[in-house]
Amino acid sequence: MRKKVLIVYAHQEPKSFNGSLLKIAVEELSKQGCSVTMSDLYAMQFEPRATRNDIVGHLHNSEAFNYGVETWEAYKRGGLSKDLVEEQKKVQEADLLIFQFPLFWFNMPAILKGWMDRVLVQGFAYDLSKVYDGGLLQVCFWNCFIKVKTRSFSLTYLFPKTHSPLSNCMASILASELPLHVRSGKEEVTLSPRNPCCPGLPEYLLNRSGALL
Amino acid sequence: MRKKVLIVYAHQEPKSFNGSLLKIAVEELSKQGCSVTMSDLYAMQFEPRATRNDIVGHLHNSEAFNYGVETWEAYKRGGLSKDLVEEQKKVQEADLLIFQFPLFWFNMPAILKGWMDRVLVQGFAYDLSKVYDGGLLQVCFWNCFIKVKTRSFSLTYLFPKTHSPLSNCMASILASELPLHVRSGKEEVTLSPRNPCCPGLPEYLLNRSGALL
Secondary structure: OOOEEEEEEOOOOOOOHHHHHHHHHHHHHHHOOOEEEEEEOOOOOOOOOOOHHHEOOOOOOOOOOOHHHHHHHHHHOOOEOHHHHHHHHHHHHOOEEEEEOOOEOOEOOHHHHHHHHHHOOEOOOEOOOOOHHHOHHHHHHHHHHHOOOOOEEEOOOOOOOOOOOOOOOOOOEEEEOOOOOOOOOOOOOOOOOOOOOOOOHHHHHHHHHHHHO | OOOEEEEEEOOOOOOOHHHHHHHHHHHHHHHOOOEEEEEEOOOOOOOOOOOHHHEOOOOOOOOOOOHHHHHHHHHHOOOEOHHHHHHHHHHHHOOEEEEEOOOEOOEOOHHHHHHHHHHOOEOOOEOOOOOHHHOHHHHHHHHHHHOOOOOEEEOOOOOOOOOOOOOOOOOOEEEEOOOOOOOOOOOOOOOOOOOOOOOOHHHHHHHHHHHHO
8 A cells, every 4th residue: 555645845935945855755755656745834825823713613612712722622523624624634644744844943934833733733633631551642642643654754854852743742753854964966956045955865865764664 | 211021922812821921911010110012913913924925025036935035135125024024123122022922832832933933034133144243143133132121031931042033143031931830819810720820920020020121
């Protein structure tokens, strides 16, 4: 069965260094027989703000809005907004997750942080009230991520091993790369002026993804 | 002269714990003779996405969009979008900056990360090409922050001392608080069900802000 890869991509410009890495990733993974799905956040005009709009219908407590509680309750009754349900479906179907983004202030851009805030809600990605061996965290952990063999790695930034959104609701971060010194002779690799060279990236990716899938 | 305080606030619900901290901060700082300005990001529907819309008029390089370069160039020629110019003006006028926000995935919510990404652009907040003693970083540092005695602290979260947006473009982070165990008998302090108690927060804030201003 073909492995499914979801790439969550957060750059505005296809001709950028990030855009090049994305292109190569799609080509290389397709060549390896994977089916690649994409969430191109800027192109989708993905909404990063966590608001009441994420809940369809009534609120659990309309007196005082609590985003965490409301999205958890909405998840349980199937009442999350359409864009969130679609992203969660992509995550659930994926065997491998790739986050491709530039560093903004030593971390992911707001549009991707918004994806984390809104898509990885309690119930779907974790559950604080039941944890570890006997808990929903494990169940969810397995249902959403391990069971479907989802793994996470980043081509451009190292998620800290602790205190990152993903380290706490996924099995493991397989690899986390900051490919600043990658070089390539491939002409089809278009890079931004600030990143004038790119390494044997297909080989680089092949080496990495070989170990990942 | 009255000290000016800018509070950048990122919570959807006035009746939340964050809302209560905000209310007390405004009351206490006003009592101390400060003039308080607010950026209530959810109420403003602040845009967190870093896009071409942030640049008014022509691009420096329309062939390949580079957000960092474009906002830097736009800043120099006064071509940033109105919402960014307004926020930068508030920052420049402030003697003290307070960021009030809940933790989403061990960090600030996307709407506040978007404020950092979009408001603290190169030229205004820092300059990578000229650094340290002889550089624009210092100049900007002084112009934007030190000279106007802007300081940053957070009531609810500790910005890491390194690798936070602010640690690198401001003089210092004066205080960073995670007031989970604060208690109060004040009836006017409305707290969320998940935070049933609140401490001598006015005194707490008074003690802190006394050292800050």
